[in-house]
Amino acid sequence: MIAKPTFPDLLHAPGAQIGKPVSRVDGRLKVTGAAKYAGEFNVPGLLHGYIVSSTIAKGRITRIDTSAALKVPGVVQVFTHENRPSLAWFDRKWKDQDAPKGSPFRPLHDDRIVHSLQPVALVIAESLELARYGARLVEVEYEAEPHQTDLHANRENTFTPGKDKGGFEPPPPPRGDADKALADADVTVDLEFTQAAEYHNPMEMHASTVLYGEDGTLTVHDKTQGALNSQTYICNVFNLSKSQVRVVSPFVGGAFGSGLRPQHQLFMAVLAATELKRSVRVELSRPQMFSFGHRPETIQRVALGASKDGTLQAIIHEAVQESSQFENYVEIVVNWSGQQYRCDNVRLDYKLSRLDLHTPLDQRAPGAATGVPALEIAMDELAYKLGMDPVELRLKNYTDIDPNSGNPFSSKELRACFRQGAERFGWSGRKLEPRSMREGRELIGWGMAAGVWDAMQGQANARAVLGLDGKLTVASATADIGTGTYTVMTQIAAEVLGLPIEDVTFNLGDSSLPMAPIEGGSWTVSSVGSAVKAVCDMVRGRLVKLAGKMEGSPLGDAAEEDVVFADGHMSLRGDPSKRVAIVEVMRASGTQSIEEEARSIPYYLKRSKHAFGTHSAIFAEVRVDEDLGTVRVTRVVSAIAAGRIINPKTARSQILGAVVWGMGMGLEEEAMLDHRLGRVMNHDLAEYHVPVNADVHDIDVIFVEEHDDVVNPLGAKGVGEIGIVGVPAALSNAIFHATGVRVRDLPITVDKIRKGMR
Amino acid sequence: MRSFSYGRADSVQSAVKDIAGNQAAPDAANATVKLVAGGTNLLDLMKADVMRPVRLVDITRLPLKTIEETAEGGLRLGALMTNADTAYDERVQARYPMLSKAILAGASAQLRNMATNGGNLLQRTRCYYFYDTATPCNKREPGSGCGALHGVNRIHAILGVSEHCIAVHPSDMAVALAALDATVRVTGPGGERAIPIGEFHRLPGDTPHIDTTLRADEIITGIELPAQGFAAHSTYLKARDRASYAFALISAAVALELDGGTIREARLALGGVAHKPWRDRAAEAALAGQPATRDSFRAMADAVLRDAKGYEHNSFKIDLARSVILRAFEEAAGLEPS
Structure with a gap:
């Protein structure tokens, strides 16, 4: 059945599981090789x-x-x-x-x-x-x-x-x-x-x-x-x-x-x-x-x-x-x-x-990873021509309405990204002039850029089975490509039914499971997460009904919104002494298991009147060797506005990985083609360069608070992609600030920097 | 990968016996029976079908894993000692810091743990065309042409090239050994011989498929370092596209013997510029007696790079080499940033 969002109100209530930095539930399998x-x-x-x-x-x-x-x-x-x-x-x-x-x-x-x-x-x-x-x-x-x-x-x-x-x-x-x-x-x-x-x-x-x-x-x-x-x-x-x-x-x-x-x-x-x-x-x-x-x-x-x-x-x-x-x-x-x-x-x-x-x-x-850096380097160049701080220029032209559609953003806390990112980075001490900072043989530069990505949602299904042992299994045919899907879906389910994390299992990656769309576009939390919430809401509703029918029920005939689910128990809101175990409710009614399947669909009507996006502000420090032209990215602060963050630990990992990839895109990654042969020549990881550990220094991730009750029932947007957008621009802008050399051709390799420095 | 037979040598003599008289190839690189130790390069090349030995002789159990003092006051590095153990050896670090630094600038920690000193000298070029059997390469397939000459040649040679090959030797360790005037000890059917490091690797000429002067029936047993390690004034500087696990765009091993502010002796070996670690003894000799100043080093760099030639994508390396040389000498001489 198609579920309409019910309780609990995950958008407003402080969560027992949602918002917690839960370690990956599949982490042990991965590090032991059992996965x-x-x-x-x-x-x-x-x-x-x-x-x-x-x-x-x-x-x-x-x-x-x-x-x-x-x-x-x-x-x-x-x-x-x-x-x-x-x-x-x-x-x-x-x-x-x-x-x-x-x-x-x-x-x-x-x-x-x-x-x-x-x-x-x-x-x-x-x-x-x-x-x-x-x-x-x-x-x-x-x-x-x-x-x-x-x-x-x-x-x-x-x-x-x-x-x-x-x-x-x-x-x-x-x-x-x-x-x-x-x-x-x-x-x-x-x-x-x-x-x-x-x-x-x-x-x-x-x-x-x-x-x-x-x-x-x-x-x-x-x-x-x-x-x-x-x-x-x-x-x-x-x-x-x-x-x-x-x-x-x-x-x-x-x-x-x-x-x-x-x-x-x-x-x-x-x-x-x-x-x-x-x-x-x-x-x-x-x-x-x-x-x-x-x-x-x-x-x-x-x-x-x-x-x-x-x-x-x-x-x-x-x-x-x-x-x-x-x-x-x-x-x-x-x-x-x-x-x-x-x-x-x-x-x-x-x-x-x-x-x-x-x-x-x-x-x-x-697309965004390609197009936004061009815009954001151009904005930096414009800021220099105007003699204006690059953050100021962006704030000057800020919009809460999507000019393409004329619709307001469902939420857009990019201002907070600029403010908090700049503060964490120490941006206010920056001099506009290039080549104004150095230490030893290195020129130091600070650059920034903004980023944007979609906040899409698709239809998805999920199934939940609650057993008499109090264990809940939820499933959907989505994928976990290292993003943390297993973990966040487990958290959402545990949150709705008030169960400990270890009593919830989430299954995915199997075509025999309920339908989920391909995992891309940062829409899995939004799409599948909403389905998981919906199906657990249905299980919850069933439990409230069963509890109401229980002889001498401590909950009486309480309405669903008056029942609190926590620690495997249901209790009366405002009177925690009126309490009964979930398994007790099932046993009393002779219920062996509760099974539900739900489909979550986007709020099409609401969505048609809004624009959606995740936003970011990236601040970067580079150190360029004055003699050699080699670059070190010594500091990055990435401030992200992506709605409610289900799991700050896995979300942070997403942003860290994306910033590292942004460094690769900005400075290293390049398929070198021999056009006579029509062939990529550097087709191995020794010669096709991506960042190595030694390239990665301090990366700081900030999630700014962003409330959104339009985007989906969770108020959460995906974070798989926003982290990379704009990073190459922040680096290019920082390299300009360090050296006075502007490179608009990615990747910014040593030869391009030296060409400008000579 | 093609099928091959496998044997294990229990002595240097048995290894030599196994590889001797087996093939027409004059050199070790193209031998059809090959020695294998760390395998970090050979096995990759076999999987890529670039090297096609019919037999591998495993020498990992031979007793060539020590570092010993020589009668001349130097060190002898066992051929089968790993790069990592060599770089972290206290004697090497104290007396030949430039060598230790060079080794640690190469590859990754995992590779250095497997790779041996002998194998390091014998690693093949990382030229894209050498690695891709769908493309022409005179080193892989003599007479097929050089794909890099008019192709993707960003990482290629600027010195000592021929129209047949513009590949560079990828080793960092060998560059430091070249600056130190090390000697490669080898054993063949006729007994032992010593090959000065400067004569070990070759320029491509019209036989780019021959990397070294090591014969197909010889095994490297060790590398001898002379007593003079230039510990006080030397360095290894490597410019590359990322901070680790990247071959040198340009590297320089430099060493100075100073008498106050005057240069008594100077050494410079360049990596990433040629088919072998590049020395210019005339330019080095010209530095002797000069003051240890930027001007002297700049003149030296100009002299070394006088004949350098760039191609479509690697011309930047000439000027980069100048910067690396100057900077390395500044560091070795202890000059402050200007």
Whole structure:
């Protein structure tokens, strides 16, 4: 049934569990190795697959010879486009929940090569080593065709996409006349920004283990952010019924968006298992992690015009982003610039340019992580032209209404982020002039930026079972990609029913559980958390009714709002002596267990009248070696407004990780392509740089208080993404403050800084 | 990874016997029977199908894991001692701090715990093209061309290059050893020989597939450090893209023997610039007798980099090398920031 929010009022009451820094309920399993990941399930006779990857970027396979591989004892089969079974024909069968407009990539479909590292064969053997050896023996000949992988060379060859992907909104129509306002403005900046493509590279590489049942059913251990998404994909592509396929994914070793779409290792493992009627595992190698979605390379222009007092008169934000030849991957890059600041003249433009690369894919704060830094560096440059403190400039143009929609924000405590972040950081002591601080051989710089991300919600279901032993089990087919889903859902359930944490178990990552959407966009607490609350509210209602029927009930016929649930007991509000154990109520009524299932849906009506967002202010200190140009990020303060924080410990971890990634995005991460080959060359973690421990110094996280009774029944927004947005801008701005060198091309590597310093 | 046989050596002689006479390859890198110790580089390269030995001889049990005093007053580092144990050895830290610092600037703690001193010298380049068998590389596949020359070459060489190869040697340890004039002790079928570190690694020329002068039938048994460790005035400085676990963009091992404010002897070895740790003995000699000042060091850097040549993405390394050299000498000489 569809639940309407009832009691308790989690928005206003101080919680027994919500808001507490509860340690991860799955932490012990993880640190002891008991938590098993998709590539760790073993059964006797398990077969192993290894993928052969294309060496060219575009063309066709003219010959593929698998005979040498097949001669190796222990090699069982080699699958190619020539011997694959007949599979689903229509594109819609290959589309998953996160697919953009276009024709999804079909592994081993035909002889066409559409990107480098495209899978062209799958070698199945008795061991991983044999499969990998066999893969070396597969001979593939290609007829190469001219390719284009260089966005800068192709930047004029663009088109304007439509609403080509779920969650994507094209830029709003222009407001006022931004170009004229820019021309007329007292002070202007007009700048170009570039950002390299970035690959997700979670610690756990993508893997799928398909266990083939005697009855032909499949149990699929997949690395995914949506077990149901993978299940539907398998059923559609291989023409199987849902009863034949169960996808299980209880633990995911990081994903960051890379698990939002079924990846080709899943297809490969299912293909081999169904054809060979054996259990099969296929795992990608680290270089193969560069063979699919990525944060797209982007070129942007931001132009700002302001009057002398800092009032924004014009905002122009244009972006060109790569997509593949076969799908229109889109993300919201420029719309934020119409939303963050009050301005009457705004023109936003977003275009795609097709390259011979795989389709990009959502990566932590997709679009915002790319677009907001360009805006926020431009704001810093404008502040310098105005001779104005960068925080002051932002406050000067602050808005509580979303100018794009005209709707008020359901809550927006960004002012508090600026104030508390600046205070914690010590910003007030800052001199505006660059190169004004040094210590020894290091120039010190302070920079800041604001960040913004959505606060979305989707429909989700949850089931709850309360046993006579007082133990509660709640379940939903969502995912925990290291974010803390297990823990916060356990807290929400324990809160509603007044149970100790250890009496509550939350299950997820299983396609047999009640429906939940893919875990992305920071909407899991909002969507699934609301469903968990709803189903526990229903259990609570059942208990109140049962208690009322109990002979000599200490609660009498108290209404639900007059009953307090705590410590496994129900008591009368205002009279704690009138108290009865939950299990006693069940036993007295002869109830063995209470089972409920609920669906939570967003407050569509309320939501249509509001704008939603999480907001942040980031303050950063960098130290730049004056001789060498190398950068250390010595301090970061990230102040976050994200509604009610269910668990300050796991939420803080989210922000810490995101700030570290923001440092990587700002200073290190870059897929280096050889455009002659159309290929990423630094395809391992030795050469594709992400921050290491030694790069990470002091990071301080502040959650400002933000009350929101519109966003959802929990008043909580997600925090998975807001932490990264704006960090690269804060770093770029700090580097300018330290050195006087402005770098608008991410990542800001030593060569770019030195170029400016010379 | 291709199939290979595996044997375990119980003595230096049995190891030599196992690798001797097996292959046409003239050098250790391309031997079809290879020694394996820490395996931190070889196994990766085998998985990537870059190296394809048919037999591995495990030498991890050979008694080459000690540090001993030499008759000349130096130290002899066992070939199988780990990088970590070497760097943290009190004698090394006290008498050759530059070497200790260089080792600890390399790789990660986990890798240094596995990697051995002999293996460190034999590690292969980190050139992207060498690692990717889908691309041309004269080092991996002689005659296939150099992918980096007109490709992605941000981390590549600026000195001693040839049109056949612009790869750099990735070791930090070897750079410090070069500055110290260490000697590599090796044993082959004909007995022992000593290879000065400066002659151990090669420039690419037209045979870039040959990294070193170590022959395919020889095993490194140790590395000898001369008595002079320049402990008072030396350093190792590494400029890189992140604070750890990154190969050098530019590194410098510098050492000075000072007589008051005058330079009696100067050493400089550069990493990240060439196919081998780069020494310029003429430039070093020119510093002797000069005052230990910024001007002297700047002139030295200019002399060393006179013939440096940049490519599309790595030209910045020439100027970065100048800064690193100057800064390293300043630190070694104890000059305050200007």
